[in-house]
Amino acid sequence: MINKKNEKNIVWHEHQLSKKQRARLKGQKACVLWFTGLSGSGKSTIANALEQRLYALNKHTYLLDGDNIRLGLNKDLGFSDKDRIENIRRIGEVSKLFIDSGTMVLTAFISPFLADRNIVRKLVEKGEFIEVFVDTALTICENRDPKGLYLNAREGKISNFTGISSPYEVPLSAEIHLKTEGKSVKTCVVQIIDYLNSKGYL
Amino acid sequence: MINKKNEKNIVWHEHQLSKKQRARLKGQKACVLWFTGLSGSGKSTIANALEQRLYALNKHTYLLDGDNIRLGLNKDLGFSDKDRIENIRRIGEVSKLFIDSGTMVLTAFISPFLADRNIVRKLVEKGEFIEVFVDTALTICENRDPKGLYLNAREGKISNFTGISSPYEVPLSAEIHLKTEGKSVKTCVVQIIDYLNSKGYL
Numbered sequence: 001m002i003n004k005k006n007e008k009n010i011v012w013h014e015h016q017l018s019k020k021q022r023a024r025l026k027g028q029k030a031c032v033l034w035f036t037g038l039s040g041s042g043k044s045t046i047a048n049a050l051e052q053r054l055y056a057l058n059k060h061t062y063l064l065d066g067d068n069i070r071l072g073l074n075k076d077l078g079f080s081d082k083d084r085i086e087n088i089r090r091i092g093e094v095s096k097l098f099i100d101s102g103t104m105v106l107t108a109f110i111s112p113f114l115a116d117r118n119i120v121r122k123l124v125e126k127g128e129f130i131e132v133f134v135d136t137a138l139t140i141c142e143n144r145d146p147k148g149l150y151l152n153a154r155e156g157k158i159s160n161f162t163g164i165s166s167p168y169e170v171p172l173s174a175e176i177h178l179k180t181e182g183k184s185v186k187t188c189v190v191q192i193i194d195y196l197n198s199k200g201y202l
Numbered sequence: 203m204i205n206k207k208n209e210k211n212i213v214w215h216e217h218q219l220s221k222k223q224r225a226r227l228k229g230q231k232a233c234v235l236w237f238t239g240l241s242g243s244g245k246s247t248i249a250n251a252l253e254q255r256l257y258a259l260n261k262h263t264y265l266l267d268g269d270n271i272r273l274g275l276n277k278d279l280g281f282s283d284k285d286r287i288e289n290i291r292r293i294g295e296v297s298k299l300f301i302d303s304g305t306m307v308l309t310a311f312i313s314p315f316l317a318d319r320n321i322v323r324k325l326v327e328k329g330e331f332i333e334v335f336v337d338t339a340l341t342i343c344e345n346r347d348p349k350g351l352y353l354n355a356r357e358g359k360i361s362n363f364t365g366i367s368s369p370y371e372v373p374l375s376a377e378i379h380l381k382t383e384g385k386s387v388k389t390c391v392v393q394i395i396d397y398l399n400s401k402g403y404l
Contacts, residue, residue: 017253017263025262051219060227060262061219062303073295076288086278093275094296101264103303 022102026060029201032095032124033106033192036117036171037134038163039149040141042180043108046134046188051106053189057202062098064091065108079160085116092120099128104201112162114169127199132192133174137181138163224304228262231403234297234326235308235394238319238373239336240365241351242343244382245310248336248390253308255391259404264300266293267310281362287318294322301330306403314364316371329401334394335376339383340365 023030033050035043047063054061070077074090077083088111098105111117121129141163142150153161160166171177176195178188196202225232235252237245249265256263272279276292279285290313300307313319323331343365344352355363362368373379378397380390398404 016250017257017265021257022262022264025257025260048218055219055223055227058227060224060304062224062299063219064299068299068302072298073292090275090292094299096274097264097266097270097296098300098303100270101300101305102262103305 019100019102022100024102026102028059028102028104030099030102031104031128031130031201032099032120033104033130033132034095034111034117034120035106035108035132035134036111036174037136038138038141038168039110039161040144040146041134041136042185042188043110043134046132046178046185046192047106047108049185049189050192053193054104059104059202060102061104061106063106063108064094069094069109081160085113088113088116089119092123095120096124099124110162110168112166112168114172117171130176130195131171131174132176133171133178134188135170135177135179140181221302221304224302226304228304230261230304230306232301232304233306233330233332233403234301234322235306235332235334236297236313236319236322237308237310237334237336238313238376239338240340240343240370241312241363242346242348243336243338244387244390245312245336248334248380248387248394249308249310251387251391252394255395256306261306261404262304263306263308265308265310266296266300271296271311283362287315290315290318291321294325297322298326301326312364312370314368314370316374319373332378332397333373333376334378335373335380336390337372337379337381342383 019030033047035047037043044065047065051061051063069091073094074087077087088109091107091109095105095107117131121131145151149158149161150164152158153164162168176192178191180188221232235249237249239245246267249267253263253265271293275296276289279289290311293309293311297307297309319333323333347353351360351363352366354360355366364370378394380393382390
């Protein structure tokens with residue numbers, strides 16, 4: 001911090017750019033769309049499709065998912081209970097930074113525990129946390145099993161696997177509840193866009 | 203991940219929004235302006251003034267500093283060597299995410315060690331890391347001492363204080379070298395803006 005009294009030629013006034021200014025430049029209301037659901041439920045697919053749609057509407061977004069978090073910021077974390085909590089805490093803190101920057105941030109993590117999701121909800125301001133419950137039956141997720149994870153979990157090769165050997169705590173008051181059965185990805189995206197429109201986010 | 207072969211009515215194609223698309227929407231080239239220098243050298247003041255200037259140019263920025271990092275994402279870290287390294291590592295990873303989102307990110311941390319700064323430099327792509335050395339003499343910084351930290355360090359109340367009881371490793375090839383003595387904040391900002399213009403960032 002420069003002590004202005006001791007400096008000559010200071011004509012610049014120090015004040016910080018505000019969250020409001022940054023969001024205004026982007027023409028949007030910043031928030032986090034927090035996708036939660038079982039492995040294979042469609043979180044990443046729907047979040048990616050939503051991001052494409054928001055981009056087409058000139059909205060400034062960023063998607064946090066396993067690809068860019070687990071291999072980077074959280075590469076020091078494993079899958080113990082302690083590390084899972086720390087994983088979600090850091091994702092919450094990074095989401096808060098992106099919201100502060102005026103960005104609509106999307107996150108796609110199983111995030112199975114109510115308590116952890118509520119910590120993130122309380123971390124940001126009212127109206128900034130939009131929980132999106134991707135509600136797909138376990139049998140459907142297990143049938144899809146694109147990465148063979150359920151098979152490995154059933155065979156005991158993966159421990160603490162959500163839905164098999166570790167609980168998934170269903171959201172009690174998600175802002176958006178996507179009952180995906182029989183629905184296309186597009187229909188799910190439209191449901192989210194309708195919500196964002198009706199609440200004045202877009 | 204939805205297995206499209208098993209889904210009906212899928213008309214949406216899954217592909218991810220690219221870094222290029224996000225930067226294009228913002229009309230800029232994303233990068234991190236990594237300010238480094240002693241405590242009291244003027245990092246935060248110059249970074250804040252620069253952010254104001256970039257905002258006036260309709261550029262999308264975000265400033266990471268002690269206020270939003272040490273109280274949030276890195277609140278679990280102390281000031282041991284191990285924690286200082288982890289502190290910079292996480293700031294580097296978060297900067298990378300912001301760059302990926304198309305944002306020009308500014309960071310204002312002492313970041314005294316060459317090795318740590320080089321880790322961040324290597325984390326991002328060529329041309330995305332702009333090291334800004336805020337070169338202010340220790341005597342001037344200590345004379346300013348806005349938070350009384352130097353006084354406490356001299357009295358031994360703070361250990362491992364950069365410049366007093368812990369080294370500051372001067373950048374060897376900073377992209378921008380701000381020799382602040384006798385210069386106003388505005389002059390420093392102009393020097394950075396000139397660099398960004400000449401290199402095609404704006």
